[in-house]
Amino acid sequence: MFPNPPPYTLDRDRLSDLYGGDAAYAADLFATFLEIVWPEMALMETHVARQNWLELGRAAHKYKPSLGMVGLSELEAQLLRIEVAAKNSLQPEQIEALYRQCALEIAQMIPTLRAELQRLLLQANPGSANPRP
Amino acid sequence: MARKSLQRLCEQHEVLDLLAVCESAREAHELLAAQEVDLILLDVEMPEQSGFELLAQLAFVPQVVLITSKTEYAFDAFQYQVTDYLQKPITPPRFKLAIEKVLDLHRRKNAVQRPSGTKSTSN
Numbered sequence: 740m741f742p743n744p745p746p747y748t749l750d751r752d753r754l755s756d757l758y759g760g761d762a763a764y765a766a767d768l769f770a771t772f773l774e775i776v777w778p779e780m781a782l783m784e785t786h787v788a789r790q791n792w793l794e795l796g797r798a799a800h801k802y803k804p805s806l807g808m809v810g811l812s813e814l815e816a817q818l819l820r821i822e823v824a825a826k827n828s829l830q831p832e833q834i835e836a837l838y839r840q841c842a843l844e845i846a847q848m849i850p851t852l853r854a855e856l857q858r859l860l861l862q863a864n865p866g867s868a869n870p871r872p
Numbered sequence: 873m874a875r876k877s878l879q880r881l882c883e884q885h886e887v888l889d890l891l892a893v894c895e896s897a898r899e900a901h902e903l904l905a906a907q908e909v910d911l912i913l914l915d916v917e918m919p920e921q922s923g924f925e926l927l928a929q930l931a932f933v934p935q936v937v938l939i940t941s942k943t944e945y946a947f948d949a950f951q952y953q954v955t956d957y958l959q960k961p962i963t964p965p966r967f968k969l970a971i972e973k974v975l976d977l978h979r980r981k982n983a984v985q986r987p988s989g990t991k992s993t994s995n
Contacts, residue, residue: 807961
């Protein structure tokens with residue numbers, strides 16, 4: 740069985756606006772997203788399980804810019820939809836469905852982000868064959 | 873992540889001297905009570921206390937550049953006479969423009985004094 744292709748491509752225009760040609764800077768923030776932000780986003784699952792929509796909305800608001808910073812503009816917009824849905828007390832099933840879709844698509848984008856991090860690290864350190872195992 | 877980006881932008885700027893990165897409004901309040909700074913890069917949404925609440929508590933308010941991911945705070949920002957207002961994620965050109973505004977105001981305020989670098993703190 741073939742793995743699903745990533746649902747989105749990275750927003751290269753956005754990444755160019757944010758980092759210009761500074762690969763080391765971009766790599767630093769991609770690594771921060773993969774090592775710190777994404778694992779922390781798992782807490783959103785707890786808010787959904789507890790139907791704590793206020794906290795889910797807050798978390799969506801908090802993580803939204805981080806998705807933009809790694810070129811996931813469509814998913815940033817999805818987090819905004821979750822934030823608004825939670826704030827406006829939409830039906831719990833609707834909020835949960837929005838969250839599930841977003842969480843799935845973020846997970847599907849992780850290999851793309853890891854590959855991009857490796858590319859950026861090689862670009863920043865051209866002499867290094869395997870900059871981050 | 874936004875804080876890390878902001879810290880890097882400050883460190884790369886040729887004029888800014890980053891004095892501290894605070895984790896909360898309370899930590900920033902304590903620092904600002906003990907140390908004079910020229911500029912605060914202030915996140916509006918912080919745990920426990922907002923950036924606006926922090927500003928309301930300060931006896932002396934240095935120049936402030938507000939950082940937020942919401943545009944709806946623009947009116948409040950205007951009321952607090954902040955120097956500029958940056959929306960996350962922050963691009964380097966927009967950051968530089970904000971710092972140019974800060975420096976311009978700093979120069980005008982200190983026109984008769986000896987020129988000096990600008991010290992900043994961010995949270």
